[in-house]
Amino acid sequence: MRVEEFRTGLRAWLDEHDLSPVHDKSLDGDMAQLSRVRRALFDAGWMRWGWPEHAGGLGGPTILRAVLGEEVATRGLAEPGIYSLIEVLAPTLIRYGSPELLAFVPLLLSGEETWCQGFSEPGAGSDLASLTTRAVRDGAEWVIDGQKVWTSLAQYAQRCLLLARTSGPGHRGISAFLVDMDSPGVLVRPIETMHGVDEFAEVFFDGVRVPADRMIGAVGQGWEIAMSILPDERSSCFWHRVAHLYTRLDRLLAAAPAGSERALGEAFLDLHAIRSTSLRTQHRRARGEPLGAETSIDKILIASAEQRLFDTARDLLPGVVEYEESPWREEYLYSRAATIYGGTAEIQRNIVAKRLLSLGDE
Numbered sequence: 001m002r003v004e005e006f007r008t009g010l011r012a013w014l015d016e017h018d019l020s021p022v023h024d025k026s027l028d029g030d031m032a033q034l035s036r037v038r039r040a041l042f043d044a045g046w047m048r049w050g051w052p053e054h055a056g057g058l059g060g061p062t063i064l065r066a067v068l069g070e071e072v073a074t075r076g077l078a079e080p081g082i083y084s085l086i087e088v089l090a091p092t093l094i095r096y097g098s099p100e101l102l103a104f105v106p107l108l109l110s111g112e113e114t115w116c117q118g119f120s121e122p123g124a125g126s127d128l129a130s131l132t133t134r135a136v137r138d139g140a141e142w143v144i145d146g147q148k149v150w151t152s153l154a155q156y157a158q159r160c161l162l163l164a165r166t167s168g169p170g171h172r173g174i175s176a177f178l179v180d181m182d183s184p185g186v187l188v189r190p191i192e193t194m195h196g197v198d199e200f201a202e203v204f205f206d207g208v209r210v211p212a213d214r215m216i217g218a219v220g221q222g223w224e225i226a227m228s229i230l231p232d233e234r235s236s237c238f239w240h241r242v243a244h245l246y247t248r249l250d251r252l253l254a255a256a257p258a259g260s261e262r263a264l265g266e267a268f269l270d271l272h273a274i275r276s277t278s279l280r281t282q283h284r285r286a287r288g289e290p291l292g293a294e295t296s297i298d299k300i301l302i303a304s305a306e307q308r309l310f311d312t313a314r315d316l317l318p319g320v321v322e323y324e325e326s327p328w329r330e331e332y333l334y335s336r337a338a339t340i341y342g343g344t345a346e347i348q349r350n351i352v353a354k355r356l357l358s359l360g361d362e
């Protein structure tokens with residue numbers, strides 16, 4: 001399937017099949033809407049293009065997934081952050097998982113299941129390699145003890161892509177598992193964000209028994225697996241988010257008073273910069289080029305474009321952020337997280353300085 005053929009067919013199909021949100025604006029509502037959209041797109045085949053056939057997809061270039069996400073975001077069919085989580089977890093499982101584990105992928109693509117990413121811990125965020133959740137082998141099972149935090153959507157998830165320590169310190173001692181969230185010993189405690197949504201959670205693992213065939217890849221391969229997520233997260237996911245941000249720029253253009261052109265132009269330029277950079281990243285990925293430290297530039301650009309956009313809304317529409325219970329307020333507050341999740345702004349700048357500009361450690 002070629003990109004233009006896919007886009008034209010998809011748009012015609014979406015014009016005929018109205019998937020506009022029918023649920024109330026809440027996290028429960030967003031999750032129900034996401035499942036509805038995924039189910040319909042999966043049954044019609046759109047959700048399966050760009051995913052390999054051996055994982056339940058229909059094949060074709062991965063860029064088709066970016067085109068689909070762009071269309072979903074532009075039409076406001078699903079909340080882009082939760083829609084894109086699939087791009088963080090499924091490609092990695094497909095790359096490293098056994099055929100038995102790959103059988104779970106269609107459940108995710110079709111909206112039947114939600115998965116979460118159990119990486120961060122109270123003492124291990126930027127310094128992820130210091131994580132302490134332990135997995136100890138006991139016959140045909142691993143027994144997991146520890147705590148994760150900031151786990152997005154954990155309270156909705158059926159599975160967790162979990163990193164745990166299977167041997168000594170450092171990144172070589174880390175392994176990855178696909179854990180059933182209804183296993184005895186898993187406790188999920190949602191945390192409310194400052195924009196008033198229980199988007200993430202603390203997750204406790206107390207003697208959780210996981211069958212050995214739920215390990216993703218080999219013992220000690222967890223770090224490599226975690227690092228392999230970045231190119232996926234920073235190509236399709238960012239493309240979806242940029243499409244969403246353009247819809248907000250359009251709203252701002254419609255609402256801003258006369259004389260706002262300069263501020264709007266600056267917000268547009270930031271968005272244009274990340275869209276152009278992201279387009280290049282998509283094409284590099286499509287050509288099979290390895291993506292590495294340079295995707296930190298994409299991360300820096302998207303986080304600053306998002307924050308600039310909502311800062312501009314705050315400045316041009318006085319009061320919408322401070323005093324009103326408006327969508328601007330919620331999105332403004334959420335945009336503050338853009339310089340934290342998926343690698344903080346400081347860490348990305350360190351990577352650019354050290355690995356791309358060879359500026360050394362200081």
Ligand SMILES: Cc1cc2nc3c(=O)[nH]c(=O)nc-3n(C[C@H](O)[C@H](O)[C@H](O)COP(=O)(O)OP(=O)(O)OC[C@H]3O[C@@H](n4cnc5c(N)ncnc54)[C@H](O)[C@@H]3O)c2cc1C
Nearest residue numbers: 117118119120125126150151152337340341342344346347
């Ligand atoms: C909305 C949201 C959703 C998230 N979802 C998930 C999820 O689903 N799964 C998951 O595992 N995690 C998730 N996270 C967690 C996220 O990955 C971590 O917040 C992030 O890795 C930073 O870790 P930390 O919060 O422990 O901060 P820390 O690593 O403690 O950093 C604190 C501050 O110190 C700075 N800092 C740290 N080290 C350095 C250094 N060497 N040089 C310069 N500055 C430094 C950081 O930039 C930051 O400003 C989510 C976070 C958010 C905000």
